[in-house]
Amino acid sequence: MKYTLKILFLAFTIALHSCRGTKSTSKEIVNNVNFEVNLLDRYNDTYKVTVTPPTLTEANSIYQFASTAPGTYQVMDIGRYVKAFKALDKNGKELETTQISTNQFQLTNPENISKIEYEISETWDTPVTENKIYLMCGTSIEKDHALINGQAVFGYFKEKQGNPITIKLDFPETWIVGTPLKKNSDSLYYAEDYDKIVDSPILLGNLTKASMNVQGTDVDIYTYSKTGLVTSSEVLESMKNMLLSASGFLHGLPVKHYTFLFHFEDSTNGAWEHSYSSEYIYKEDKWENLEQQVVEVAAHEFFHVVTPLNIHSEIVDQFNFITPVPSRHLWLYEGTTEWASHMMLFRSGLKSTDDYFKTLSRKIMINSKYFDSKVSLEDLSLTSYTKEGNKQYGNIYMRGALVAGLLDIKLLDLSNGKRGYIDVINDLAKEYGPNTPFDDATFFKTFVKKTYPEIEAFIDNYIVHANALPIKEYYNKIGVDYNPVTNTFSLNASPSAEQLKLRTKWMAPITL
Numbered sequence: 001m002k003y004t005l006k007i008l009f010l011a012f013t014i015a016l017h018s019c020r021g022t023k024s025t026s027k028e029i030v031n032n033v034n035f036e037v038n039l040l041d042r043y044n045d046t047y048k049v050t051v052t053p054p055t056l057t058e059a060n061s062i063y064q065f066a067s068t069a070p071g072t073y074q075v076m077d078i079g080r081y082v083k084a085f086k087a088l089d090k091n092g093k094e095l096e097t098t099q100i101s102t103n104q105f106q107l108t109n110p111e112n113i114s115k116i117e118y119e120i121s122e123t124w125d126t127p128v129t130e131n132k133i134y135l136m137c138g139t140s141i142e143k144d145h146a147l148i149n150g151q152a153v154f155g156y157f158k159e160k161q162g163n164p165i166t167i168k169l170d171f172p173e174t175w176i177v178g179t180p181l182k183k184n185s186d187s188l189y190y191a192e193d194y195d196k197i198v199d200s201p202i203l204l205g206n207l208t209k210a211s212m213n214v215q216g217t218d219v220d221i222y223t224y225s226k227t228g229l230v231t232s233s234e235v236l237e238s239m240k241n242m243l244l245s246a247s248g249f250l251h252g253l254p255v256k257h258y259t260f261l262f263h264f265e266d267s268t269n270g271a272w273e274h275s276y277s278s279e280y281i282y283k284e285d286k287w288e289n290l291e292q293q294v295v296e297v298a299a300h301e302f303f304h305v306v307t308p309l310n311i312h313s314e315i316v317d318q319f320n321f322i323t324p325v326p327s328r329h330l331w332l333y334e335g336t337t338e339w340a341s342h343m344m345l346f347r348s349g350l351k352s353t354d355d356y357f358k359t360l361s362r363k364i365m366i367n368s369k370y371f372d373s374k375v376s377l378e379d380l381s382l383t384s385y386t387k388e389g390n391k392q393y394g395n396i397y398m399r400g401a402l403v404a405g406l407l408d409i410k411l412l413d414l415s416n417g418k419r420g421y422i423d424v425i426n427d428l429a430k431e432y433g434p435n436t437p438f439d440d441a442t443f444f445k446t447f448v449k450k451t452y453p454e455i456e457a458f459i460d461n462y463i464v465h466a467n468a469l470p471i472k473e474y475y476n477k478i479g480v481d482y483n484p485v486t487n488t489f490s491l492n493a494s495p496s497a498e499q500l501k502l503r504t505k506w507m508a509p510i511t512l
């Protein structure tokens, strides 16, 4: 994820992240949970949802709404938005249900339930006293479009989080649907489980669509633009260059298909990544005015395909929608991703050296001015779901990215210019992949084993603890001068042979 942080009158773009479809067979239909969402009736800004479950037993006697969602690091408590929750038997007679906690509905005699009906309010326009959900992670229903993030519309029956899901959407004929979800042979959207639904946002309405193939990857772009200022075909070229840059950085694109969902209306809030898609919420403007910041954020969101998708701990792998459980590795999921997004644009020439240096300076300034310098990246990870911790969360895009940049220099230095951070990341992605999580508690040790003994002290100083960052000393190693008084970077005009060797690898150009 990457959200846009508004501090005083300055708005800084920061970014957010997270999942898994196919044809149904008759066997699966027995187990499928079927949802129907009536978007023809948008009265009261609520989604009218009908759930047709498979046969239920006592073990399934709770209908669960999400407390949070992967990659958001925020408490959502979706149960807050639920209205008129009803369970009905096959004769349409209402059965008893009780809301036993914010996100849980107890079902009496679940074996008699033929369907569940409820309304759920959009998160954008529904006032709440705390834990306001980021726009890109929430829902919006308007006259000419709607945004669905799965965890904010759908729930699951206890012990059926892993059941396949089908979705029927009823919407006006002229609307276009943008989603990474595929349809099954019955023309219903299909997902292999609840996690996949949460990982697959749906933007529908008065959209434009453009498609392309980039080095074997099918890319779809859907855009809602309030007054039509931005069209998908305009955005296409910028996304193509960003993806080519990512391909050079990662030695090929790691997904076979990818969907971009853009929403340009009245507010800017940032973006949320998924396994095969990402969605962006920005205030509508001409594309030329939005391009630079949106491309940088798109680079960030796309890089999440590497981490956490291909490199993550068991906490991300077996996501707990009931109780938020923090991972200690936001330095990797978000910090490294933020570093990588700027670095890949820099190395491919889509971002100039000067602009790269300005990005570093800005992160240093925001880190020191707006965040608590005593909170380490590990603390920040472990407290992101608390009120105090959430205030520090934005620093993962500042200090987290700066630390990843220093780690890159340290690795280049230790390997004599042979193996920088992206080389380590590419190796880790190959070794782990989407189905093999690492152990959250011991990954620092693993990372040291896969690199150099000296990395243990680096992790201890700058990730586990919040020691002052050795910016000047590290950048000097690669022939980049840092002036802490003016907070500016420049290339050393007469670097030593050693500095030049490391700098050449550090800047290693990617050919588009």
Ligand SMILES: [Zn+2]
Binding pocket: 001, 002, 015, 016, 017, 273, 300, 301, 304, 333, 334, 337
């Ligand atoms: Zn992110």
